[in-house]
Amino acid sequence: MNSSTARLIARPVVGVLPMALAIACAGVALAVPQPGVTEPPVQPGITKEAPADEGGRSDLTKFDGPDSLGHLETQPRPQSRPVPEYTTPAPPVVIEELHLPEPVEPVAPILPPERTLRVGDFTTPVPDEVPADLLDGVNTNAANVEAAIATQGRSVGINPSRSDKIAAATVGGALAGAAIAGIPAATVGAVGGGLAGAVVGAGIGFAVGAAGTAGATAILAGAASIPTAGAGAFPVIAAGAVAAFPIAAASTGAGAAIGAAAGAAAGAAVLGIPAAAAGAVAGGVLGSGYGATL
Template sequence: MTRRYSEMNNPTARRLARPTAGLLPLAIALACAAPAIAAPAPVQPGIATPSAPAQPTPSPVQPGVADEGQNSLAGNTPRPDDDLTMQRVRPAPDTSAAPPIDNDLHWPTPVEPVAPIAPPPNMLRIGDFTTTVPDEVPRAVLDGVNSTAAESEAFVATQGRSVGINPSRSDKIAAATAAGALGGAALAGIPMAVVGGVGGGLIGAGIGAGAGFAVGVAGTAAATAIISGAAAVPTAGAGAIPAIVGGFVAGWPIAAASTGAGALIGGAVGAAVGAAVLGIPSAAVGGVLGGLAAGGYAATAL
């Protein structure tokens, strides 16, 4: 017992243990990423939430005057024609002086859910990453992305507090985790999506061109020559090849347009499928690894 106590109180051992401690809430949060994104941050057992009044209370604010106590998650002043869900949000906290993780960590316990952070007006905010969004981007799209990112970040911050991490440090870890997940998903997903898109596009173009040619020559003499040549392969062998090639040559002028259209359609479909098949799983893996790496670093960063 004496040896173990001295090891745990050794400053070096504590420094080495802090990144691992910081990964605990991240692992919990990432394991629950799907429900965190699909719905607002869940209320933990034992925490009561204020019930909504049966009838809305009339606001004393005059029409057209914004209430400073309410903001949309996009950080913009609500307008009468906005069809956005108002929810409890908070400004971005200052985590520059976040205290280090101490040795008082424990198993998760019920805590008050952390409110999402409202992004700056007309900007995309995913944790520590913020960027200006062009005016051409629909506000509903921007609000949806910001809302999903903010809810997920708030969920990670809540998990950090539930295991005993200081709120400021938990906010710092959550913001870094969200930005790291974005960076990891982009670094891993985009290259693989390009590879899958190119490969899928080539394969799809070939299949589409063949289908388009078949549609174009269907019912013509060229189609009859190709079918007859193919049927003769078992008996004539290589001798049937000239008839097949001649049929394709004869049919090409007739089916040029349908062949080109088929190649374009097949290429587009193949590129989309190939990009999704390789890009989405790679982005998911990269996002998890990037979030863990960034969150682990933020657990010990000054």
Template sequence: MTRRHREVNTGVLRHAIRPAIGILPLALAIACASVAQAVPQPGVTTSPAQPGGSPSAVQPGTTVSPAAPQSSPQVDYVVPENHRPIPAETEPAPAIDWQSLHTPEPVEPVAPIAPPPRTVRIGDFYTPAPDAVPDEILNPVNDFSADAEAALATGLQSIGIDASRSDKIAGMTAAGAVTGAALLGIPGAVAGAVGGGVGGGIIGAGVGAAIGAGVGVGIVAATAAAAGASTGGIGAAIAAPEAIPVIGGGALIGLGVGAAVGAVGGAALGAAAVGIPMAVLGGVGGGIAGAAIGGAF
């Protein structure tokens, strides 16, 4: 294999695995970070004392102004067009009126929620994005999550569920799905990668050693032929003591390369074979649990 060929393969491999490497911190952040959601409390208004009532506890010289009611959340970031900021819960969402539910009817599509910059948001789960995650990976993740959440909220409103309650159910469903997928999918992927890596390494070592030994035999045979040995003498040349280091070295190199390639390939296959089904199972379970919580509280 020529140097140029190796450089081309290395470049292709680097570009192929770069997205996977870039998304690892995002997956770890989702799996390990806590839910960073602050729920603002409703404003409290102080009413003046009525005649004959208890005297106020205000100290002399101190002026107390009534608190301004909270109407809409303060948005300190630019919200893209056709999006809305993260809603603030100023009062409990009304419970679902099961008797008023009906078959789906046309409703105004719910606008997707735009998180602040450099923030991972999947439903009611949001946390600062790791610096290692580029916007090229972060933004599509947030967009996909926001669009799915908005579609679910739209569907819930179409059957008669209040807008604030549908927001809560959609947000909790998305957060529960990603939490469940991470809790089951990541350990499953790790276990599958370990098992697949060990098995792939063993198989790859055997195949690589055989290929390497065969290459060594070919080199010795070609050398003997070039030296003028007859066809019948090539076998004797291969069996000569001088051929042993060449053949053995080829087998040893092939063993190492085969073990490395087999381990990497086996780990990838094992992680996918175990991690993906576990992630799907956890996502479904977590989404159902999140929807139940969002509908009840």
């Protein structure tokens, strides 16, 4: 296999690095050290001064060193920037130039246009009915994640414009993966949970509405006679239910509706959330590889 073919195959794999780094180094800001901010204070007799770096590169492999990832504290988030427009194609990932993470300037989060949802490279207009606070919250969180991934990409030697593309494709891919995997699973869970919840809720509603009626008394008497009467007790229970239903109809319907809503929400969450999480990871990995080659 020649060198150009090997690089073409390896680039999508390399594109996954920023996402992996973002997960492995979660909560750590790769920022340029500032005196008094990112450099630990030296106390005579307590803290030893770090030896000078001979190679000019921060030794991030030493977990207890002053230039390690653990000592790089979060700097103030830079101001937002508009959606970048590149006039030339982003340069490819150069495998030979990749290195261990180094401190770099934090990438500013991207500010989308007004009334626009932007999650990575996915954008769409948003109706005016959607509250601005909700839209801003989603856009801000997505932009911060994208900026963190772009920062991680630059820290390992990926070109800034290519790192931006990888970050945008990673976040957009995570959204697509979550939707593709999560929505069908949530739908299945909602239907099953809604049916089960409706049955349980109807039973509870009937019991609440029928409490104290003659029909309820007959139901309890029939249930108590099951050990002795066996199957002969069921007609008594059924007759009591028929007698009590007109009085308990309203509470039965309300209970069924409440139970269906609660069951649907629970079923959607039980099946939808894990599926969405798995889909987001898979979509993010695929998007990261796509961003490394587009």
